[in-house]
Amino acid sequence: MHLAVYPPHGRIRLAAPLNTDSEVMRLFAISKLGWIKKHVKNFQEQARETPRDYVSGESHHFQGRRYLLNVVEQLGKAKIEIKGTKTINLYIRPGSTRDQRSKIMKEWYRKCLKEQLPELLEKWEDIIGVKADEWGVKQMKTKWGACNIEAKRIWINLELAKKPLVCLEYIVVHELVHLLERNHTDKFIVHMNTFMPKWRLHRDELNSLPVVHNDWGY
Structure with a gap:
């Protein structure tokens, strides 16, 4: 049998062979109750980013490092480049x-x-x-x-x-x-x-x- 807890809210899934007795599955799930509660708690407490607006001064991450976004409005093809160790430049058309x-x-x-x-x-x-x-x-x-x-x-x-x-x-x-x-x-x-x-x-x-x-x- 295989027990899993899925994000984001701790949905529980127990997989077992078709001929497995329901009481056996129930007892197995009960025996793993502490493990289930631990994983549900971890999902609930995991830090969440707020939705991003993609404006200058906003934090964005790349390869584990935090950068500040700098939006540059200009004509031409949109592109992104990293400047130094702290800035991500986003070149985009005006009114985007x-x-x-x-x-x-x-x-x-x-x-x-x-x-x-x-x-x-x-x-x-x-x-x-x-x-x-x-x-x-x-x-x-x-x-x-x-x-x-x-x-x-x-x-x-x-x-x-x-x-x-x-x-x-x-x-x-x-x-x-x-x-x-x-x-x-x-x-x-x-x-x-x-x-x-x-x-x-x-x-x-x-x-x-x-x-x-x-x-x-x-």
Whole structure:
């Protein structure tokens, strides 16, 4: 049987073989009540960012560092650049809307992740001994990453562009290990301990960081 607590509000899911007796499942869930309450509490207490308006002076994160946004209105193609260690310049046409600015930021985050991932995937595929046939970046509401076992396809959440690089690397390893073991079984944990002994520290760091207002933990 597999028990999981899902963000953002602590939805509980118990998976078991079809022929499992309902009383056995009930007793199993009761035995894990302390664990369930702990995870629900963690989701409820996790720091949340307020919605962003994409205006000058607003805080934004990239690779685990905090930057102040500087909006520069000008004609020409929209673009983003990092200035020094404290500023992200967003060049945008005059009169642009919040949604337009948000879209430009997200595409920049996506581009940055797509530049980082090939090297990370190549490194960890060699270490773990697996090969992802496809990979991609997309906005996800309930997971930091996902792995389609049959297609050998890895998905990485766009939000990881904001997090420290070690957190991104942890998720890459986590999803690649699913190509060895589908579920979060004891065998899965053994693989994680073998390939990335400090994975729990990286997971805890990721889940302790502020997340967007509709985000969650992993």
